[in-house]
Amino acid sequence: MFLYLVRHGEAVDEAESPERPLSLRGKQEAALTGQFLKAIGAKPKLCLCSDKLRSRQTAERIVEELGIPVKIEQRKGLAPKDSPEGFLEEVESFADDRLIAGHSPFLPRLAGLLLCGRADADAFPMAPGGLIRLERRGRGAWSLSIAISPAEIVEFL
Numbered sequence: 001m002f003l004y005l006v007r008h009g010e011a012v013d014e015a016e017s018p019e020r021p022l023s024l025r026g027k028q029e030a031a032l033t034g035q036f037l038k039a040i041g042a043k044p045k046l047c048l049c050s051d052k053l054r055s056r057q058t059a060e061r062i063v064e065e066l067g068i069p070v071k072i073e074q075r076k077g078l079a080p081k082d083s084p085e086g087f088l089e090e091v092e093s094f095a096d097d098r099l100i101a102g103h104s105p106f107l108p109r110l111a112g113l114l115l116c117g118r119a120d121a122d123a124f125p126m127a128p129g130g131l132i133r134l135e136r137r138g139r140g141a142w143s144l145s146i147a148i149s150p151a152e153i154v155e156f157l
Contacts, residue, residue, distance in 0.1 A: 002145075003091065003114075003134040004044060004099040005107045006033055007126040008058040009150075022057045029129025029150040030058040034065025036131065036153045037099075040146075045096040046071050050078035050103060058129075059101035070099070078102045084110035084119050092139065107132070114142040127151070 009026025022030065044066075049059040051074045063070045077087055080103035087110065100107065105121035111132050112120040124132060124147065131153075133146035148156070 001094060001136045002042070002044075002097045003094065003136065003142075004037065004042060004097070005111060005126075005132040005134070006030075006058060006062060006099060006101045007104050007107055007128055007130045008052075008054040008101060009033075009061075009129040011054040011128075019053045021053050022061075026054065026128060027057070027061060030061035031065055032150045032153045032157070033058075033129050033131050034062035035157055036148070037062065038066050039157065042066065042099075042133075043068060043097060044070055044099040046073060047099040047101060048073055048075050048078065049101040050074065050106075051076060052079065052103070055101050055103065059099070062099065062101065078106060080104065080106055082106055084113050088113060094136075111144070115144055 009029035010023045011020040012023045047059045047070050049055040059072045104126050108121040108124040108126050109119035111124040127149040129150040131148050134142045135145045
């Protein structure tokens with residue numbers, strides 16, 4: 001089972017729009033990440049995203065690029081400052097591939113918790129639009145199989 005963690009693309013400044021939608025660059029980052037996911041054969045059954053607009057827009061763009069039916073579900077508890085510990089039991093119950101479109105430091109902290117047993121955001125930094133793919137090898141046993149930024153994706157594609 002794969003767990004894809006995608007940080008939302010670049011968002012506009014809060015002074016420009018309090019909802020902070022994706023900027024043009026952020027939309028391009030999300031599209032590149034979606035194209036990369038398609039190229040590596042990703043087939044998540046469900047995409048979870050936070051209730052923030054930039055996270056939802058990132059999820060929608062990725063799913064569009066994947067070109068397969070993927071349900072998008074907005075969730076509370078996935079915001080930047082939320083604790084990944086409260087989400088851990090649900091992650092461990094996933095049976096199918098999942099994608100989470102969210103924020104830093106939440107996603108890097110979740111990766112740290114799954115891989116190292118501690119929610120350390122500094123151990124797994126993510127650029128806007130960046131992707132971490134984790135592979136579950138058994139209950140509570142995760143490995144890092146991909147960590148890539150949009151700049152690196154451009155070189156890959």
